[in-house]
Amino acid sequence: MTLTSDPGREAPSDTWIVATKTIIDMGESVAPPCLISGTANEELATAIAGELGLELLERRFEVFPDGEMYVRLGGSVRGRDAYIVQPTSAPVNDNLIELLLLIDTLHRASAGRVTVLVPYYGYARQDRKFIGREPITAKLVANLITAAGADRIVAIDLHSPAIQGFFDIGMDHLTAIPLLSEYLKEHSLPDSIIVSPDTGGVKRADIFARVLDLPIAILHKRRASARTVEMAAVIGDIRGKNPIIVDDIIATGGTIREAVETLVRAGAHPAVRIVATHAVLAGEAPVLLHHPAIREIVVTDTVPIRVEVRQALPTLRVVSVAGLLANAIRRLHAGLSLSELFARGEAPPI
Numbered sequence: 001m002t003l004t005s006d007p008g009r010e011a012p013s014d015t016w017i018v019a020t021k022t023i024i025d026m027g028e029s030v031a032p033p034c035l036i037s038g039t040a041n042e043e044l045a046t047a048i049a050g051e052l053g054l055e056l057l058e059r060r061f062e063v064f065p066d067g068e069m070y071v072r073l074g075g076s077v078r079g080r081d082a083y084i085v086q087p088t089s090a091p092v093n094d095n096l097i098e099l100l101l102l103i104d105t106l107h108r109a110s111a112g113r114v115t116v117l118v119p120y121y122g123y124a125r126q127d128r129k130f131i132g133r134e135p136i137t138a139k140l141v142a143n144l145i146t147a148a149g150a151d152r153i154v155a156i157d158l159h160s161p162a163i164q165g166f167f168d169i170g171m172d173h174l175t176a177i178p179l180l181s182e183y184l185k186e187h188s189l190p191d192s193i194i195v196s197p198d199t200g201g202v203k204r205a206d207i208f209a210r211v212l213d214l215p216i217a218i219l220h221k222r223r224a225s226a227r228t229v230e231m232a233a234v235i236g237d238i239r240g241k242n243p244i245i246v247d248d249i250i251a252t253g254g255t256i257r258e259a260v261e262t263l264v265r266a267g268a269h270p271a272v273r274i275v276a277t278h279a280v281l282a283g284e285a286p287v288l289l290h291h292p293a294i295r296e297i298v299v300t301d302t303v304p305i306r307v308e309v310r311q312a313l314p315t316l317r318v319v320s321v322a323g324l325l326a327n328a329i330r331r332l333h334a335g336l337s338l339s340e341l342f343a344r345g346e347a348p349p350i
């Protein structure tokens with residue numbers, strides 16, 4: 001096994017050196033892994049396969065007349081380590097069941113270690129009981145993935161880092177912050193300020209602020225319902241600044257829309273950038289985010305973005321996590337540290 005430098009990728013200049021710089025030639029001594037995609041984000045899985053120089057394993061999904069799902073693999077996986085790519089994005093329940101069926105199928109087909117790459121971990125926002133008589137879905141989904149037989153899970157920017165502890169199997173929590181901040185660095189940022197749209201996102205915003213050497217402001221959000229939010233206060237001096245709102249998920253777009261309007265009302269320039277890892281963009285989100293004060297929306301491809309959404313949002317820029325996940329697979333397969341995917345030499349920082 002050899003370590004080689006990837007000439008196609010330049011290291012960012014600050015401490016966030018992404019180890020996409022380093023690629024691992026998986027050599028002849030290790031059986032190549034097999035990579036299987038669910039149907040949730042085949043574009044991303046294909047891009048990962050391309051980075052690794054692997055073919056995606058053929059598989060067939062069917063739905064029985066009564067709505068039950070069926071899966072069959074198109075080739076032998078006996079003794080080979082398997083990597084499944086399946087975000088649990090919409091349709092969330094179907095994609096989750098598909099993931100569970102794939103894990104079970106691989107085990108019954110005598111695969112080696114089964115690692116699931118869930119770039120977007122759905123159901124994560126119900127990570128505790130907010131009031132009585134509610135489920136904790138983030139834990140339930142972790143139990144289901146574990147019970148199905150996964151040996152390891154890799155996720156990106158979990159809604160709450162504490163969800164890592166919901167797994168008793170191997171868990172690697174990656175972050176897209178270096179990729180997103182690299183994109184921001186490449187575009188001029190005069191008079192910018194990083195803004196967290198709620199107090200829960202302050203740590204994430206602080207990382208962006210430190211990496212980009214920008215000041216920070218915080219909005220105090222109150223959620224009136226699953227679809228509506230209100231911003232109760234702005235903490236920090238945003239007057240005359242170009243805000244960069246950073247969040248983990250854009251779901252209905254309500255948080256971002258309200259944050260943009262609050263910032264502009266409070267005196268920020270109506271030239272707001274939005275940065276988020278997971279572009280769930282459900283329902284009317286493209287309409288809400290088509291706003292004259294929004295200059296750019298930078299997201300990743302953890303969740304597939306429909307063509308209609310891309311057309312409705314000309315300000316949308318998509319940064320791919322394919323290289324990050326391909327490197328994670330290379331390193332896992334070679335038994336190497338994933339912490340070194342991040343230059344700080346420590347666990348992903350959120």
Ligand code: R5P
Nearest residue numbers: 248249250251252253254255
């Ligand atoms: C909340 O804690 C999250 O970080 C996001 O701000 C939220 O999930 C976004 O949801 P929506 O787009 O529906 O407002």
